[in-house]
Amino acid sequence: MGGASVAVLVTGAEYAHKLEAMPEVIVFDLYGVIARTQTDEAKQQLVDLAGARGEPFWEAYWACRPAYDAGQESALYWADVAERLGTRFADVPALIDADLESWCHVDPEMVAVVHELADRGRTLGLLSNIIEELVPIWEERHGDWLGRFTALTYSCRIGVAKPDRRAYEICAERLGVTTGDVLFFDDNEVNVVAARAAGMSAELFASPEQVRTRTA
Numbered sequence: 001m002g003g004a005s006v007a008v009l010v011t012g013a014e015y016a017h018k019l020e021a022m023p024e025v026i027v028f029d030l031y032g033v034i035a036r037t038q039t040d041e042a043k044q045q046l047v048d049l050a051g052a053r054g055e056p057f058w059e060a061y062w063a064c065r066p067a068y069d070a071g072q073e074s075a076l077y078w079a080d081v082a083e084r085l086g087t088r089f090a091d092v093p094a095l096i097d098a099d100l101e102s103w104c105h106v107d108p109e110m111v112a113v114v115h116e117l118a119d120r121g122r123t124l125g126l127l128s129n130i131i132e133e134l135v136p137i138w139e140e141r142h143g144d145w146l147g148r149f150t151a152l153t154y155s156c157r158i159g160v161a162k163p164d165r166r167a168y169e170i171c172a173e174r175l176g177v178t179t180g181d182v183l184f185f186d187d188n189e190v191n192v193v194a195a196r197a198a199g200m201s202a203e204l205f206a207s208p209e210q211v212r213t214r215t216a
Contacts, residue, residue, distance in 0.1 A: 026122055027182050028125070028126055028185050028186075029127060031103065032188070032205065049098055051087070056085060060085050065077075069161040070155055112208070114148055115145060125182070127162065127171040127184070135156065165194065168182075184202040186205060
């Protein structure tokens with residue numbers, strides 16, 4: 001057998017020390033943090049357009065999503081969803097449009113937090129699992145506050161999505177820092193755990209006030 005491997009872990013004390021340090025480089029997830037997730041009404045519209053039952057539709061929707069987030073074309077994504085459901089969708093363009101619109105709304109208070117942090121000279125980054133078609137929509141509608149970020153790292157444009165370790169590393173590289181220099185907020189615990197494993201300080205997002213307190 002080969003030589004023994006050694007796993008390097010961040011101890012509780014080491015992580016607590018990192019949390020006490022004043023964060024200068026702050027990275028946010030988009031959806032569930034700055035952007036709102038899909039409303040119940042938007043979800044129902046998608047189910048109605050698909051002509052499918054809710055539970056199997058959403059299972060297929062999310063099971064096929066990683067490839068979409070990593071750059072797959074919309075038509076191919078919806079073909080995969082239909083195949084998984086054993087059906088054909090009557091109006092794929094309508095599904096695409098409704099899906100895009102369901103992911104385009106922000107939390108104004110978190111946008112205010114972004115401006116506050118940028119005004120205080122913090123270096124900001126965005127790390128989002130997002131499909132290609134949404135990027136120009138976001139940049140057109142929300143370019144004012146997206147312009148406060150030093151680097152915008154989109155999964156569809158780097159070919160990997162969270163929680164892949166490489167996504168965090170690429171994000172840090174684009175900010176000109178190491179992962180150990182970054183404080184990351186995400187609403188998905190899996191992504192938070194992966195960020196910590198990649199070397200970032202990371203917190204499960206709860207509220208704008210949490211961010212203000214943590215970055216004070």
